[in-house]
Amino acid sequence: ExxxxxxxxxxxGPMPANIHFVRGDLSQAYLxxxxxxxxxxxxxxAWATIHETSNEDPSADVTINLIPAIHLFEMCRQMGxxxxxxxxxxxxxxxxxxxxxxxxxxxxxxxxxxxxTKLAVEKYLQMFxxxxxxxxxxxxxxxxxxxxxxxxxxxxxAAVFLYRISQGLPLTIWGDxxxxxxxxxxxxxxxxxxxxxxLPLTQARIFNIGGAEELSLLQLIQHxxxxxxxxxxxxxxxxxKFDAERIxxxxxLAHQNLQWTPKIGFEEGLAKTWKWMSATFNL
Numbered sequence: 324e325x326x327x328x329x330x331x332x333x334x335x336g337p338m339p340a341n342i343h344f345v346r347g348d349l350s351q352a353y354l355x356x357x358x359x360x361x362x363x364x365x366x367x368x369a370w371a372t373i374h375e376t377s378n379e380d381p382s383a384d385v386t387i388n389l390i391p392a393i394h395l396f397e398m399c400r401q402m403g404x405x406x407x408x409x410x411x412x413x414x415x416x417x418x419x420x421x422x423x424x425x426x427x428x429x430x431x432x433x434x435x436x437x438x439x440t441k442l443a444v445e446k447y448l449q450m451f452x453x454x455x456x457x458x459x460x461x462x463x464x465x466x467x468x469x470x471x472x473x474x475x476x477x478x479x480x481a482a483v484f485l486y487r488i489s490q491g492l493p494l495t496i497w498g499d500x501x502x503x504x505x506x507x508x509x510x511x512x513x514x515x516x517x518x519x520x521x522l523p524l525t526q527a528r529i530f531n532i533g534g535a536e537e538l539s540l541l542q543l544i545q546h547x548x549x550x551x552x553x554x555x556x557x558x559x560x561x562x563x564k565f566d567a568e569r570i571x572x573x574x575x576l577a578h579q580n581l582q583w584t585p586k587i588g589f590e591e592g593l594a595k596t597w598k599w600m601s602a603t604f605n606l
Contacts, residue, residue: 324341324342324343325341325342325343326342326343326345326357326358326359326360326362327342327343327344327345327358328345328347328348328349328354328355328358328369329344329345329346329347329348329369330346330347330348331346332344332346333471345357345358348369348391349369349391349392349394349395350387350391352394352398355394355395355398356398356402359398359399359402359404360402362402362404363404363405363406364404364405364406364407364408364520365395365399365404365406365407365408366408366410366516366520367392367395367407367408367409367410367444368410369391370388370441371387371388372384372387372388372436372437372440373437373477373478374415374435374437374438374478374565374566375477375563375565376477377435377436377437377440378435378436378437378565381436381439384436384437384440385440385443388440388444389440389443389444389447392409392444392447392448393447395407396447396448396451396457397451399451399457400451400455400457404457405458406457406458406459406460406520407448407451407457407458407459407460408459408460408461408462408516408519408520409444409445409448409459409460409461409462410462410464410516411441411442411444411445411461411462411463411464412437412438412441412463412464413425413463413464413465413531413532413533413570413572414438414464414465414466414504414567414570415433415434415435415437415438415441415567416431416433416438416441416442416445416463417429417430417431417432417433417438417567417570418430418431418432418433418434418438418567419432419434419567419568420567420568420569420570420571423537423569423571424533424535424571424572424573424574425531425570425571425572425573426531426573426575426576427463427527427529427530427531427573427576434564434565434567435565445461445529448461452528458524459528460519460520460524460528460529460530461528461529461530462512462515462516462519462530462532463529463530463531463532463572464507464512464515464532464533465504465505465506465507465531465532465533465534465570465571465572466480466481466504466505466506466507466533466534466570467506467507467508467509467511467512468480468481468482468506468507468508468509468592468593468596469481469508469509469510469592469595469596469599470509470595470596470599470600471509471599472509472596474486474487474600474604480540480543481506481543481547481593481596482596482600484543484544484547484555485547485550485551485593485596485597485600486600486604486606487555488544488547488548488551488553488554488555489551489553489601489606490606491553491556492556493556493557493558494544494555494556494557494558495558495560496540496541496557496558496559496560497560497561497562497563497566498559498560498561498562498563498566499559499562500539500540500541500544500557500559501539501540501541501568502539502540502562502566502567502568502569503537503538503539503540503568503569503570503571504537504538504570504571505533505534505535505536505537505538505570505571505572506534506536506538506543506589506592507532507533507534507585507587507592508534508585508586508587508591508592508595510586510587511532511534511583511585511586511587512532514583514586515530515532515577515581515583518581518582518583519581522580522581522582524580526580527576527579527580529576530574530576530577530580530581530583531572531573531574531576531577532572532574532577532583533571533572533574533585534585534589535571535572535574535585536588536589537569537571538589544557546589546590546593547593550593550594550597551597
C-alpha cells in the first residue's frame with residue numbers, strides 16, 4: 324500500500340485502489356503523521372520552487388523547502404520509518420561542470436537557490452543517518468520527462484515544447500539554445516527510485532540518474548518538431564546566470580550498486596509522451 328501526501332490531487336485517471344491520498348503539505352504535522360503511519364519507506368519528492376523562483380526569494384525557499392524536510396526526517400525517525408529516498412537535483416547541485424560526464428564526487432558549487440537548498444537537504448539527511456541511524460538513499464536526476472508532466476507549467480522543456488509547438492505558441496529560449504542536458508524517461512526514474520528503496524546499500528548511497536544522451540535545447544526543438552509535425556516559433560532572450568552550460572551525468576555508480584540503466588531511448592520516450600499528451604489534451 325502507498326500513502327501519498329500532496330496539497331492537490333492531480334490525476335488523469337482513476338486512483339489505484341492501493342493508494343491512500345492525504346491532502347496537505349509538509350508544514351501540517353498532523354497530516355504528515357497520518358501519511359507516515361505504518362510506512363516503511365518514504366520517497367521525498369515534494370518541492371515548492373523551481374530554479375527560477377528559488378532565486379526570487381531565497382529565505383522563502385529555505386522556509387518552504389529546507390525546514391519542512393528537516394521536520395519530515397525528524398518525524399520519520401520518531402515513527403520508525405526504515406528508509407528515506409530523497410530526489411535531489413543532478414542538474415543544479417554541481418553547478419558549472421569541470422568534467423563531462425559529471426560523477427557524484429564532482430565539487431558541489433550550485434549557482435541557484437534550488438541547488439543550494441537541495442544540497443542542504445542532502446546534508447541533513449546524511450546527518451540523520453549519522454546521528455540516528457535513519458537509512459537513506461539520494462538520487463540526483465538530470466531531466467526526467469514523460470506522461471503526466473504538466474505541459475502548461477514553467478518547467479519540463481520536453482512537455483512544454485511539444486504542447487506549444489502543437490498549438491502554434493512561441494518557445495522562449497534563454498541564450499542561444501546551445502545549453503545541454505541529458506533527458507531520461509519517467510519510467511526509468513521510477514525504476515531507479517524502487518531499486519534505491521528495496522536494495523540494501525552499504526557503501527554508496529548517492530546516485531546520479533540520467534539518460535546518458537546529451538541534447539541541446541535546439542536539438543530538443545528539432546525532435547519535437549519532427550514528432551508534432553509542425554515548425555516551432557522560437558524567441559531568444561539573454562542567457563540567465565543560474566543556468567549551467569552543460570549537465571550530463573555519470574551514472575556508473577547507479578549501474579554498479581542499483582543494477583540500473585535507462586531502458587527508454589529519447590526518441591521513443593518523446594513519442595510516448597506525445598501520444599499521451601495528444602490523447603489527454605485532445606491535440
